[in-house]
Amino acid sequence: MTTSPAVPAAPAAGIADAAAYAEAVATASRAAAAYYATGESALDDDAYDRLARGIAAWEEAHPEEIAAESPTGKVAGGAAVGDVPHTVPMLSLDNVFSAEQLTAWTASLERRIGRPVAGWSVEPKLDGLAVAARYEDGRLTRLVTRGDGTAGEDVSHAVGTVLGLPDALAEAATLEIRGEVLMTQEQFVQANTARTAHGGAPFANPRNGAAGTLRARDRAYRVEMTFFGYGALALPGTDPGLADRLASLPHSEVMAEVVRLGVHTAASTEVAPRTVRAVEEIQARIEEIAEARAGLPFGIDGIVVKADPAADQAEAGSGTRAPRWAVAYKLPAVEKVTTLLGVEWNVGRTGIIAPRAVLEPVEIDGSTVTYATLHNPADITRRDLRIGDRVMVHKAGDIIPRIEAPVAHLRTGAERPVEFPEVCPQCGSGIDTSEQRWRCERGRDCRVVASVSYAAGRDQLDIEGLGTTRVVQLVDAGLVRDVADLFSLTREQLLSLERMGATSTDNLLAAIAEAKRKPLSRVFCALGVRGTGRSMSRRIARHFAGMEHIRAAGAEELQQVEGIGGEKARTVVDELAELAPLIDRLVAAGVNMTEPGATPPVPAAADGAAEGEPSEEAAPGPLAGMTVVVTGAMTGALEKLSRNQMNELVERAGGKASSSVSKRTSLLVAGEGAGSKREKAEQLGIRITAPDEFAATVAGFLPATA
Template identity: 50%
Template sequence: MSAVHEVAPVVDAAHAEPYATRDEYAGAIGRIRSAAEAYYAGADLVMDDAAYDALLARVAATESAQPGWAASDSPTTTVAAGIAGGDVEHSTPMLSLDNVFDGDELASWAARLERVLGRPANGYTVEPKIDGMAVAARYVDGRLSQVATRGDGRAGEDVTVNARLVAGLPAELARPVTVEVRGEVFMTDADFERANELRTGHGGTAFANPRSAAAGTLRAQDRAYDAPLSFFAYAVHDLPGGEGLFHSAAMAAIADLGVATTAGPMAAITEPGVTATTTPTAATTDPEATTTSSPPAGMPLCATIDDVLAAIESLGAARGSLGFDIDGAVVKADDPADRDRAGFSSRAPRWAVAYKFPADTRTSRLVGIEVQVGRTGVITPVAVLEPVQVGGVVVTSATLHNFDDLVRRDVRVGDAVFVRRAGDVIPEITGALLDARPDGATAFMPPQVCPRCGGEIDRSQKRWRCVRGRACGAEESLAYFAARDSMDIEGLGDKVIAGLVRAGLVTDPADLYDLDAESLAQLERLGRTSAAKLVATIQGSKTQPLSRVLTGLGVRMTGRSMSRRLARHFGTMPALQAATVDDLQRVDGVGPERAATIAAELAELAPVIAKLTARGLTMSEPELPTRPAAPGSAEALEAPRLPLQREDGSPMTVVVTGSVPGLSRTEGNEAVERLGGKSSGSVSKRTDLVVVGDGAGSKATKAEELGIPCMPAEEFATLLAQLTAVRLG
């Protein structure tokens, strides 16, 4: 079960304790059924993931310890806790899956399967466990005929009318075959945002999360709007010529028919009713952060259970960048002979199992709403929460995105709220439990003026901004400009910056270069010697490359990595400022929205950039690698290769872990790019090389497990020094 509202302590489902009395056991079953009823109806959630899984685990532990107490219709032996159903009988039962929660439990499952088979399984597939609603779609002569929900596993509801609008589930297949496809209907992050806009725009309350939004939309009757939905297949029945096909081959076969599967590369799902074989892309949740291309959700084939665990870990690392919710991975025996021999229990196949990730949606209490003003003047509401563990991290605050979103979700102080954290994404509030709202809870009133400077607020965009922009957040902007990863101006700390702003000596970064020791010495706790040293450090920062200047300016929707890409692509600040929106989109990772924002930001920053140029800052990127625009082209094959470029000129993916002599962490990533590579923060099967220095931890271990080449940090530093010497020579 996915995120389903019960504010309760977490119980480790892998080490559940049985209930002490029969009444406690019966009460737990009642709560499970109540939660399942809301979950499968697509209504507001009444219990989060971890609480539901732990409750179910305690029921199972009780039945094991006290078999005489076991209810005949226990949720441990029925699909959907026995509460769902419908009028459409399934051709074969749509069963649930048993769960495992760690590598040891996964190994135990594989060992049990091996005992049943009398040998190791002949390969496994690993698929993302989509957080959606399971359906069976029947095609007759290639045309979509009927779609039914899973229901109780034996029969489900007819949702054909709404399913005809689902992207990835085509109205007509590529060939006129009669076949049944099973899979998950779900909402991508972009779908979810659009669905809430539509629902609240028609007078409804916002959906609590993407899963309930998908279920509610799929089962809706006579709704005045059509919310977007997506689909991934996970099984096929009655495929012509499919007798004896391995699962991986069967999925490839239905992809050829035009049905979306997770095995495709990450790309946008097509419009509803149109052939689609790819998966949705992620949209960044932080407009001032840099994102990279989304990794594939995939369906890797694995020979051993160790390979399976590595694939699951890779999927878990990519969880926050998929663009849609997953709550685990599904492991299946690939060989149909293995599946036939293993068979089924009353509620689940023995040849498949769900590996559940730590819950990324939990319930907490909203204790306050604060308003923050960022360095660019962006005004953002932030939720203050009772501490709650989400995805293995203790969360005490979460983003509320923007004031329009806050009004749409109608979140109030005192509410029990759902907190989501997928991968490394900033925690966010997805909704509130409205039926548990405390008496007297009042709607939040957005600020009428900038809470920092009292100036007017520009409300023309979703993200409100103080009309003074960066001038409002001068101290934050200057601190960001001086930071180690930006211009690296040592000694220019928060207290000095605050004194400079109060004294009226500095209003923007360019003013720093007009400071003299005499003016600085007048500041509190800054003597003549320290002032002279700071002036020298500020003047010395003029030699920093363009990428550092861009980082320091804090252009929205960029960060360190994107600043380096922009600097390498355009070479000089004038060339970057002259770039059109179309020109900017030629940079890796820059889409239309990001390109438009960057162009607007550069125009807004033009006066400051002009002042910085006049003061002698380096506005070019030195040691610019000669990198072909088209890897694999004749020019790429003929050009001299950098140490971290492949033969076709494309960059190797490199992870730096531990310390590199003479380099900070950021400088290590910059060095990777100067050597022709592409820096990455996580190790996966797509990693080409791992640089290992002192203090390296789990990344080095994982590289060794995956057989990825490793390079000592000293050797990496030598490579960089050699390249620098050649260029200087």
Template identity: 45%
Template structure:
């Protein structure tokens, strides 16, 4: 964006001041971070060219709300380079740093949480860097920080063994909405008659500051990126310590921590450009890993000299919105997808782009025929950002939102931002059942998606529970994807071109596999149900925590929220989903599906007696005897924690062919490495 007149400059100043004020008060600004940065950079450039004194720019740069709580160490902003690896390499070379940490740059609100005697007692915003606003009242809204930090450090490097009871610890990081939390927050706001948030970054600021006067709780998350108080060095080790205490860290978000040399840093920032964690990111932060480098380089007036932010350029182009297609997901969710005039974006031709939901279309005012902004910002899937209203010529037409479900003709539940067919999974039975029998769920060999579809189309199966009462005769009569050829015998029987039945042999094998799936274990049963807010890892966690389906179904929202990585919003969703699935669960149980794990595999088992108790085990590469998902299940059943990355806190790496960088990292850190066969021989 370029500003060419004083009138345009004044209007831009007004716009960014209003957006900044809204962001730092209730989070209602409609500008994204990238849009705000674009306006700010254009205004700054014009002010410098014309010699204009613009104090408003300095004010919004430091934040409209500073507060009066002093920071123990200034919380400075970072020097930035945008999509320029040459500039990044130059900075690293000049710095003289040899060992770097690399972390995603989260798009939220910077805060510091202070622990006293092991308990969180204060939370302060970044403010102007020297003083921040006391927002301690919002601590209860964070659903992923430890309630107590104490006892010996769990750090495996042998450095930190300090007992920190009574120790003052400051943890600095970013307050953010995960994608699920953002969706849930807007549902809550709609239910309470409040306007929905325009985007996650602004929303978390409004959530945090509005927590003092709001009569309902909106959960958000905290990802740590620095600490003051632990004696651990270097930085990557201190992040391992924080994770051992129960904090989520920015370093661990994408599973790559470092330390890195200069060449590895460039590789990482390029590799991360296509990554999609469950939170919004807009770049990578590169820091000196060693304390000695940080002390040597020091800090400037506004930024530390030992860190830099590598920002991904906001990739956006304009196109024409041609059509909106509507699909129904396996839980009955109505999802719009935009078909646009093909356009080149970040090296590929884009024909389709995502739209969140009908409310998003209405709120942003999209119309068919609009010129639209198509955006990628470090993301793989392009999305429609906004219509260009100034380009309208009267030929645009409203977008018709389906009045009834396009799959089955039923009504929609429109009480939330996400519309769902009132039949729920019944509307998307093929997708639901195919997901349930897949390898990562019940693993019923022989039940392909096409065969599931034919079973449902022919009325043999209506939902997952029906599978467990099937007879071999019923399966054998289902038509296969083969047809009778034009032979004399088939002509005589008048069946040329007709579908060939599955047959007794295949049917017998399928029924045997279905019978085997009845004892697949509670975690796989939970996975097969396709409960929103859960997946394989969460299903294993729920199975371990509750031990039986009865206990899980009886759990309250408050009880579920205590399970690791669930929180209040996801807990409420799980409770509602299980109630909706009651009939399916009951019929599965009546058909003989085992809904309870053996006591030896449950969380009630004495953890100290299990062979992997207290160990963090990462599985990587190709497995032969088990899938990686099955190996992770085995690790957890033996008392261990299934880790997705290798760090100094990793106890063991089980590596198969194609292990790659994790194997190299384990060798560097001295982490024990075993093959699949060695692991089975020692622990099973």
């Protein structure tokens, strides 16, 4: 699921009377003060936005009752302070929440300047802290927060920990570069690891981490952040020629100058700023950035739209809080604060004991979240999670929601520790706690039914008639202890079971016999090797061609398979060693252990071949080197193939199967009802083919049943 920019904003908080208004103003002021001081607000962004809109609506209806401390119309809600004056006010941005509001804003701007805007810059709204970096003769001399827009806080002590903000520019220029300091997801993890190792509470989210770190002094550990520039302006002492360029160039060209000087911007990212001409193009780019949001290594909470020409900006001018030539298109929140109600301990089919957070239901990104990922017991301990904690929950796209950290400053003292299981919650056996991920000492034997049911599933061995109920019956009867036992079942054994007649018995035995002929990729997937799934199993099978080659491979050889790093490679080696007796029994039962069309890797000097003599390689398939996406309903020869079977077909023909359209996509196979993926492929100029044409291309690789 992608984040749709068409989703309307949550409704404004309702304010019934003057007393409720006063309380709302006080709440918003406290939240803003905490947010801009340390990032530790009691309200998440969505809740604050709704409260602020409610306050603004009340004030519009009761202009004579506006409180002096109201956050409306003030930079940083009037909460931030600082003692370093800005040479030019450092303002906030007004917000819009829908395509209709954006269209109304662009029309209003063009009416204000009396002509169409010649170009619009569309760029990500980065979720960090706004700062101004001052350079004199090319040397970084000062770093200042936005503060209240007129003056900010000097945080120059943080220089050296902010990546992308060089100590010296590519030339000896005097100017100010404005941008956002944030933590990437990787930096956030590293920061919390260092912070908790030194006895500190973990940061609730990356923005909280950046806010606290930017202001911290004399820490015993180093935490890095990243700078993204979004603007530049002249300072007293700036060369007149450079000052004129900064004042007259379009915003997009000013940012090109910033990049040339060696400062980091979003230009090198998947959501790079782009200049467009028409309002319709603005919305298309917004949708592209919103779709990419879940996969970004850093947080964004919207898209900034700016009039690109300097003349248009100058004529539009600015208000006391925000420029009139720029607006922030806010995206639905992917982070919210809720309460951790409990922790469930679930045992997977390989015996892994996994914790899962039970949450007070909260609406995030268009869906209700009641559960979230907790990685392992060590992670719970490291982050000091407690039952009853207020926790920051993150959800983006179709990623499983996760808890970032407890919001420690909201604790009341009533929270209690998470209780860890002393025995396996599934079978009562002992627990192996030697690794971070705890495991039942019985391993796969703890979840025989789940393990066998998974192996027999449609995307693995596809044994029709062997659902969970039948597997339970076979296990309870003592006929099956693992997947290999399926291949030794006899007609007499099956007929002895309840509700197993002659026809259903013969059909099941035929399906089991058919399963023996499945390709290695299906068999390997059926083993349930930790760290692998359908796609990874296909890649491993295609790379090694035979089970004997996979079993003989060490961690180094496994890392030659796309997507396998050092840790996963070691896990696969250990898993295959544990599964060796089961694999031997499958081989003895006559189960296929080769991948059709695949050629095993040849060592540098293969047995029987002269040193340096080229080995004979299989001819490349028709999709060699191509990344293929399949969408919509297939027809003709492909009609009966599942999506997993289509992906297998792509890879047998030499291609790489993918689920999403991007610039790296080579071909889209578009069936009936292709929808948004077809539209995106057309926008990117990607080749699109119909199912019948694709079937003809890969005819030699189609399964016999197609």
